[in-house]
Amino acid sequence: MNITIDFTHDPAAASWVAGANGHSDFPVQNLPLGIFSTSDNPTPRGGMAIGDMVLDIPAIAKHLEGDAAAAAMAANAPALNMLFKVGRGPITALRHAVFTLLTDTAMQAEIEPALHKADGCTLHMPFVICDYTDFYTGIHHATNIGSLFRPDNPLLPNYKYVPIGYHGRSSSVRISGVDVKRPSGQTKAPDADEPSFGPCKRLDYELEMAIWVGQGNELGEPIPIGDAEDHIAGISILNDWSARDIQAWEYQPLGPFLAKSFHSSISPWVVTMDALAPFRTAQPARPEGDPAPLPYLQDEADQANGAFGITMEVLMTTSAMREAGDAPHRLSQGPMTAMYWTAAQLIAHHSSNGCNLQAGDLLGTGTLTSGDEGGKGSLIELTEGGKNAITLPNGEKRTFLENGDEVIIIAYAEKEGLARIGLGECRAIITG
Known part of the structure; x- marks a missing residue:
């Protein structure tokens, strides 16, 4: 069993994403994964919920390195199966990297275009369910x-x-x-x-x-x-x-x-x-x-x-x-x-x-x-x-x-x- 408390759980951590801090479900300490699409890009792909927004994970892959970048590219798919198939290491790396981007105001201008209002997104089944x-x-x-x-x-x-x-x-x-x-x-x-x-x-x-x-x-x-x-x-x-x-x-x-x-x-x-x-x-x-x-x-x-x-x-x-x-x-x-x-x-x-x-x-x-x-x-x-x-x-x-x-x-x-x-x-x- 691998239960690790790290910097991503810090209750004092704040995100530059409007409305994320203190959000009852999706503050920066959560960052859940799902599949979404938008009217201007109807292709389903991986996203993370942050406040009342959805972060397009493949769109920020160029700002990531190593396992985090590989995980972001694996999320460029209509389901999360391939992303999770490789094990928890890359998922943890992706979480750490995205948390850093969303709490660093110097990165706001670079990352903000990859954010979409959640109420304007269509959410899809997160996985292709095998069984x-x-x-x-x-x-x-x-x-x-x-x-x-x-x-x-x-x-x-x-x-x-x-x-x-x-x-x-x-x-x-x-x-x-x-x-x-x-x-x-x-x-x-x-x-x-x-x-x-x-x-x-x-x-x-x-x-x-x-x-x-x-x-x-x-x-x-x-x-x-x-x-x-x-x-x-x-x-x-x-x-x-x-x-x-x-x-x-x-x-x-x-x-x-x-x-x-x-x-x-x-x-x-x-x-x-x-x-x-x-x-x-x-x-x-x-x-x-x-x-x-x-x-x-x-x-x-x-x-x-x-x-x-x-x-x-x-x-x-x-x-x-x-x-x-x-x-x-x-x-x-x-x-x-x-x-x-x-x-x-x-x-x-x-x-x-x-x-x-x-x-x-x-x-x-x-x-x-x-x-x-x-x-x-x-x-x-x-x-x-x-x-x-x-x-x-x-x-x-x-x-x-x-x-x-x-x-x-x-x-x-x-x-x-x-x-x-x-x-x-x-x-x-x-x-x-």
Whole structure:
């Protein structure tokens, strides 16, 4: 595990970019990576968010040297796969060099032409996603869901030994802002003799985080737990939309299928492991009586610093709320430390059978319910399986999502003595 605090994390560092200093998401201490295009140059290419601007990385390559210059040129592509494939060294070099340029007023005239207003840019998928695996690391969510279906035995025996996951559908992952069309599928009411086909009636969101694979591994060559973090490119926000009524009918015996494959939303910016270094924290201790991870998943350094001190929030608006100009209503809030397994453990387990991970692979954490009041990460939990509707500030009630509803997920890291950094937002509106 390589967690280094350096000059790029200095809370007193200031950028000459207007509006960047004190920005709630993208101060100069963050510098997340993404793919963008502009009206005058519609070719998608790598960029960094800085304040309310986007820095064109290939455009400043001539001002860089060595690994930083090579990384900037690798970012001259419609996806970040090649940039992250080479490992974290060049990414760190690029971060250091760009930070220096954006804090040196003598370079302002040279670099400013490569800045574009973010609201005038189109943001694209950051990676070409090779594969998508959705894990189930939120133990409080797993317990809540299990309690709805198996009140006497909410967690199956393998949960505390195996990082549970399933192979998701990469082709239907979309960038934040793309509408979600309500899926149709087979459902079966408890009192019905046979299933019927039609639009989903129990559409739900899932408060998740995305872990991006950077450098991969060869087929047949597992990644040791002590090296696993070096294979992580960074993190984003994920909403893995779920059709709960379709899921209830189809998930046995092989698990999620059409109830999950219709759409997943991802935030556009990849916050790097370097930017997150000051916000690393210990993995919460397992409750007394829980088994220790098996040796291939056990690493002292990972347990000491393998979790992320990130706060997540999910908010909602309805068509009526937007028409009235009402602010989004917060449904829940909680920490990313709700994960029962660390990101490194997910990488190590995923590759433990020799499975080859590739740059751009997407790993979902699963729904992260905090276990505290106000921290439930899905409507199925908030409404106890649809039994108890929630009431919004304007009096509207919801058990599950209706057409016109918009779900917004934000996430950020803040710590005393450090500049707050954010991951932006992941949002989408439900359509019929």
